[in-house]
Amino acid sequence: MSNKFLIPIGPYHPLQEEPELFKLYCEGEIVKDIKWETGYNHRGIEKLAESKTYDQVFFLVERICGICSTSHPFAFANAVEEICNIEITNRARYIRSIIGELERIHSHLLWVGLAGHFLGYNTVFMWAWKYREPVLDLFEMITGNRNSYAMFKVGGVRRDIEGHKIREIRKVLDEVKKKTDLLTGAVMDDPVIHARTKGVGILTKEDIIDYGAVGPTARASGVAIDVRKDDPYAAYPLVNWKVITATAGDVFAKAEVRLLEMYESISIIEQCLDGLEKEKEGDINIKVKNIPEGIGTGRAEAPRGEVFHCVFSDGSNSPARHKIRAPSYVNIATFKKSCIGQSISDATISLAAVDPCYCCTERLAVAYDMHTGEKIMNGADIIRASAGQTRLIMKNLKMKV
Amino acid sequence: MMNTDAILNGLKEKFGPLVTETVKRNGKRYVVTINPSAILNVSEYLYREAGCRFIIASALHTKRGFEIHYHFSKDDCGLVLNIHVILDHNKPSIESLSNMFNASNWIEREMHELFGIDFINHPNQEKLISEGNWAEGVYPYRKEFK
Secondary structure, eight states, X not given: OOOEEEEEEOSSOTTOSSOOEEEEEEETTEEEEEEEEOOSSOOOHXXXXXXXXXHHHHHHHHTSOSSSTTHHHHHHHHHHHHHHTOOOOXXXXXXXXXXXXXXXXXXXXXXHHHHHHHTTOHHHHHHHHHHHHHHHHHHHHHHSOSSOOOOEETTEESSOOOHHHHHHHHHHHHHHHHHHHHHHHHHHTOHHHHHHHTTSSOOOHHHHHHHTOOHHHHHTTTOOOXXXXXXXXXXXXXXXXXXXOOSSOSHHHHHHHHHHHHHHHHXXXXXXXXXXXXXXXXXXXXXXXXXXXXXXXXXXXXXXXXEEEEEEEESSSSEEEEEEEOHHHHHGGGHHHHTTTSBHHHXXXXXXXXXXXXXXXXOOOOOBOTTTOOBOOOHHHHHHHHHHHHHHHHHHHTSOO | OOOHHHHHHHHHHHHGGGEEEEEEEETTEEEEEEOGGGHHHHHHIIIIISOOEEEEEEEEXXXXXXXXXXXXXXXGGTEEEEEEEEEOSSSOXXXXXXXXXXXXXXXXXXXXXXXXXXXXXXXXXXXXXXXXXXXXTOOTTOOOOO
16 A cells, blocks of 8 residues: 555645645655645736726735735835835834834734644644734724724825824833743743754755745844845834844744844834934825836835835836735745655644745736636636636545555 | 945946846846846856845836846845846747746746746746636736737
């Protein structure tokens, strides 16, 4: 009897919060190869952006990712402001960085929780998500939304952070800091977490360079790249902070980088709040009349790594082409390196270690035939296609691998 | 460690007439248009000698043909170098970079799928995102120009 198995994870699986299909080709307990199938989340955002005005694109790109929803508007604003060659006010810079760093804190807490869940360590999951709540409440207070904050626009931000809000943010941050201490201690000193994550899913420095991986995935393997430092934008050149790195490249190192980064984020926000107090209230915007012709490349360091937006403007009020590269697009490809040779039970945490975001990775859907202009896919078609795909997978699974 | 000027001078010295235009957008952003035949050598120089990281490539269909901007980042000086090529309208093809680094593997598949650009010597030019759901030989990002 053969001991070769194909284990599918997904496309709809309780382990994953988003639809995706991983095929693990195993011999006994060991993963020998991995294939990744995508296409379940396409929404056509790059194409849609061409039919929206620059102001509308902010709301569109904010919906690329539900977790790091401000990183895409951040990169888009940087790209468009580069085309216009404009400098925003210092107050707007501080507010942008505060939103960006609050998002990093809540996203890293979310990851720590999910990583605990994948390990079967649900106490970590419950605690991390509980401590994340006050950060989301802060977002609601500042922006009116717990997620998809609609804060950014070309030339500045939409809402100010006034004095009473600054005091509230400081109060919550003090609490978050205490809870982060607690959580970091619990995770870093726990022998079970050590046993499950150390030496698991290792990515070497060479792998990172080969795959072009970014963010905590790269920094955990000793590649100290961080757009906030390398190509500073918003308020990052105005505050003091350091890039956190580790060298082991395993899952534990990735957790370590994320946990320690939260302290840096708290420090950045505190410095930005100090800066805000010195700036004149209400000075959050400059007027931008036209977007000239040109090409703009905007980058922002999202919680998962560098978000890259390239905007081609033809001088009209919509982008002629808008290319988006989310960090998961390059990080997910590293699974080929991190999972092969692992046991099945370690493969799941290796997959989770890069904090993959599938919604970010996929942005295309096709709605019209370019030759006839006929609509070829509607909601029912998409459901039919989805059901067909499931049937195909089920059929394939009956075949011997 | 090479800085921005050294990288740009190196491009001019090594590839001379194959570099057709260099446009400075600002101190950290340059668009360098090259002859498509030089893409492999230029990328090799940037990746191996200059220590650049391949970020992604953006393709677009314009009246000039199919254009690809290969975005390279030199992280220690915050430089984004856009290597720009223009491919023929009728049979767009260019050498694949995926045998040099894996970072370009998916995006070349995606550009092949959306624009119909052929990447020569690509290790696995299968569809990336619309497998089984989209007709062969129909490329959704192509435009029609009158």
